[in-house]
Amino acid sequence: MALRLTPVLRRAARALEDVDLIKALRSEINHELSSPSSFQDNSAGSPGDFAVDWDSAESQDVVLRRKLGSGEEVAVSALLGEILPETPSRPTYPREILMKVCLTKPGLSSVLQFDCRAQENSPFLISSAHFLRSTEHQSPSSYRGPLFSTLDPDLQNALEEYLAERGVDQLLVNYLLHHLHTKEQGQYVSWLQKLEAMVGQTADAAEE
Template sequence: MPRVTTVLRNTRRAIQDLDLLKVLQSEITHEHSSNRFQDKQNGSLGDFVLDWDSPQSQDVVLRKKCESGEEVAVSALLGPETFKGESSFPREALMKVCIKKPGLSSILQFDCGVSSKGDDGSELDIHNAYYIPSSTSLDSSIYKAPSYSSLDPHLQDELKNYLVSKGIEESFTNFLLLHLHRKEQGQYVNWLRKLEEMVAQGDE
C-alpha cells in the first residue's frame, strides 16, 4: 500500500508539473507574439549616454555633460500602474534629475513622473524640486521647499522649461518610458523561461 501511495503521489506531481509547464509555455508564446511595445515611438537619448542598465536591476542611470560644463544625471525606474484612459504604457516612470554646475558642490534635484499620453508621446510631471547645498550634506535642518504643486504656476512652467533646456524633453522621455517597459518585459520573459526550465527538468 505505501508503494501505491508513492506512485499516485508521483503521478499527481507529474500531472501538475505538466500543466504548469503548458501554462508557462503559453505565457512565453503570448509575450513574444503580442509585441506590446514594438510599434511604439523610440524617441531619442539626445546627448545622454546610458551609464547603468544592468539586466538584473529595475533602474537605469543616464548622464550627459553640457557645453557649459553642467553635469546632468538621470535615474529612473517603473512605478505603479497609471490607469490613465487609453495609455500606451501601463506604468509611470519615476525619475530623478540631478543638475550640477561646474565648480560647485551644490545640486538641483527634481523628482519627476513620466506617463504616456496615448499615441501622442509622453508627459513629464515634476513632483518636487530641491536645492541641495552639497552632494554629501545630510543636514536635516536644510530648508525644504514647499510642495511643487503649491508653487506659483509661472514658476512651475519655468522650472519645467529649465529641464527641457537640459535635454529632459519629450523625445527623451519617450525613449525612457519605452526602454523601461521593454526592459521589464524582457526580465519577465527571462523569469518565465527559468521557471519553464526548472519545471521541465523536474518532470524528467
C-alpha cells in the same frame, strides 16, 4: 479507511501538477513572443544628447548622463511606476515613468534634484525640487523644499523650462517610455523562461 498514497504515487501526482504548470508557462511565453505589445511598433526614439550610463538587464532602472559645455552635469535615473487606470482610449504605454533628475555644477557641492513623473501624451510633471549634499548625511527631518504644486505658476513654468533647456523634455520622456516598457517585457519573458526551466527540471526528477 483513507487511501494512503505510496511514495511513487505521490511523485507521479506532483509530476502531473508540474506538467500543468509547464503548459501554462509555455502558453504565456508563446503569447508574449507571438503577440508583441502595441508599443513595440513604435520607434525607440533617441535619448538626444544623453548617453546611457547604466542599464543592467537585472535592474529595473536606467541612468542617463550628459555634460554641458559649462561643465554642468545632468543625470537622469528612471524606472517604471504604477499601472495607469484604464481609460476608453487605451494607452500605448500602460505605466508611467518616475524620474530623478540631478544637476551638479563645478565648484558646488550641492546637488539639485528634481523628482518627476511622466506618462504617454502628457508633459512631464515635477513633484519636488530639493538640494542634496554628497558629503553630508541628511536626516529624515531635513527641509526638502516646498511642494512643487504650491509654487507660483510662473515659477513652475520657469523650472520646467530650465530642465527642458538641459534636454529633459518630451523627446526624452518618449524615449524612456519606450525603452523601459520594452526592457520590462523582456525581463518578464526571461523570468517565465527561468521558471519553466526550474519547474521542468523538478518534473524530470519526479519521473525518475
